[in-house]
Amino acid sequence: MGDAARRLSALAEQALGAPLPVRIRAWDRSEWGPPGTPLLVVRRRRALRRLLWKPGELGLARAWVAGDLDVEGDLYEALELLAGHLWERGEDTGRSTGSALLAALRDPALRATGAGLLRLAGPWPPPAPPREEARPAGGPLHTVRRDKQAISHHYDVGNTFYEHVLGPSMVYSCAYWAPDSTLERAQEAKLDLVCRKLALTPGRRLLDVGCGWGSMALHAAREHGVSVVGVTLSEEQAVYARKRVAEAGLTDRVEIRVQDYREVDDGPFDAISSIGMAEHVGSARYAEYARELYALLRPGGRLLNHQIARRPLKDEAHYRVDPFIDRYVFPDGELAPVGRTVAQLEEAGFEVRDVESLREHYALTLRRWVANLEAHWDEAVRLTSPGRARVWRLYMAACALSFESNRIGVNQVLAVRTPSSGASGLPLRTRDWR
Incomplete structure (x- = not known):
């Protein structure tokens, strides 16, 4: 030896x-x-x-x-x-x-x-990068074309792969845990929490930005009686979500589009949910994102922005996107401190009414996803590639530790397009939501 x-x-x-x-x-x-x-x-x-x-x-x-x-x-x-x-x-x-x-x-x-x-x-020539490495098109960050390519890299790897990782809920964002909860019940509790914060009731109209595989749209329509437009840039997600909508008999109330949020032109909506999507927007485009969503809401309408946040740096000019995340997980994704997110929503005209941290909840969620991936490892490799499965295992495990140690967090920000009368429509005791 x-x-x-x-x-x-x-x-x-x-x-x-x-x-x-x-x-x-x-x-x-x-x-x-x-x-x-x-x-x-x-x-x-x-x-x-x-x-x-x-x-x-x-x-x-x-x-x-x-x-x-x-x-x-x-x-x-x-x-x-x-x-x-x-x-x-x-x-x-x-x-x-x-x-x-x-x-x-x-x-x-x-x-x-x-x-x-x-x-x-050993021999000096550099090895070629693994084929799982993203190579986004050139040009400015966060154009509609480049964002679509970045989203495809992350999400268009096979819906069955995500079924194994996420479980039957097909919700790819932080769950809302109770001590004795399962992943499925915790994800349903999160979706219902969002619906209650948005005060969704029959007859109202919801825009779900970054609708994923349709879980939020389905829950809101089925449990709260609203009409929903869900938009995603992923072709595979849209096909999957439309199938679920049809199977649930909700095609009269849920429309799933392959569309950028900047291209939605049929507002106003009574409420907007943006769950785990804003991390893709980028700092250079965030003010535009906030203004677009503000314009799509009716006066008195509510936005629920659910977004991962990083800790602020003493000198923000030193912030750099993690190379592993950028090349293998979320190309062009960026994290911002929650204070900056709140400030930019307010600058767009929103009145921010509530900020709730779910940091520990995301750590629990990620550990369940890692366990799901490991339990279905051979099938996950077969469906994607050994490299892709290794990316997701490392990414999710490292993120769980980052949430646990407070290196990153996740927050639900509830904001209102408060009308000129000043009547926000929220209860005096905000956490009653309705």
Whole structure:
């Protein structure tokens, strides 16, 4: 047996200034590091070449998606142990310590470390990125065309794959948990919470922006008697949602369109739900998004904006989109602090009446989705690809930990297009909703 694992551990310790907190198994089957910890498996020397050509999170992501890197043991524990060394962002700079670490290998003070890594990496030509990596069209961000392409990358990977991950509810956003709840009951509770905040009653008209597989539209029409227009940019989602609507006998009350929210021209609506969609809008377009939704509401109409938020940085100019998320999960997606979201909704004319954090609820939801994926792993791989399944497992597990540790959050913002009379239509005790 060789000694690649020992050498890798030594090189990592030189660069980090501290031992790696996990055990390593290298391609030559050698192992090194603290016993009883999760095993970081470097299956191929190609993983090192990926890191040398793309230092930081993108190189790590490519190695993970390609199967050059893996974890044996508890994935959550491994991610928690490695977070401070490889992925966690500094609050002041937004720069990952992984990028700083691997860039340091080019520093003259660590030349021996870098040379050692080069020798271990083997033949030098860089490997091609995994085929699961997104390559959006050029041009400005968040045009209708580019957004449609980004949405297709994430959602058009097969509806059966999402059935395995999300379960029968087919709701791809944070559930609303009670102590003894199941995923299905928690997702139904979330949909009903949104409907109650929007005061949906028979005869009213709802626009569901980013309607996904139609779950919110179906719930609102079936349980609250409203008419719904649901819009999505995903062709596969629309086909699936229309089938569900037809099977439920609700075609007279629910219309599903493949349409950008900027192209909706048949307002006004009594209410708008935007659940897990605003993360795709982008900072440069968010003011436009808020103005468009404001214009589509009748006076007195309500918006429920359910959106993931990041922690604010001391210098917002340092914010950078996570390379793994950008290339493999949500191309062109951006997160903003909740304060900025509230401010931009108010600048568009809305009166913000309630903000509810569901941070812990999303962590619970993601852990259930990971468990679903792992329980259907072979089928998920067959339906998509080994790389795609690995993307979703890492993404959802890492996000669960980020919600648990308060690195990111999720909030429901209830806003009203308050008429000039000032009558918002909300109860004195807001959490009664109606």
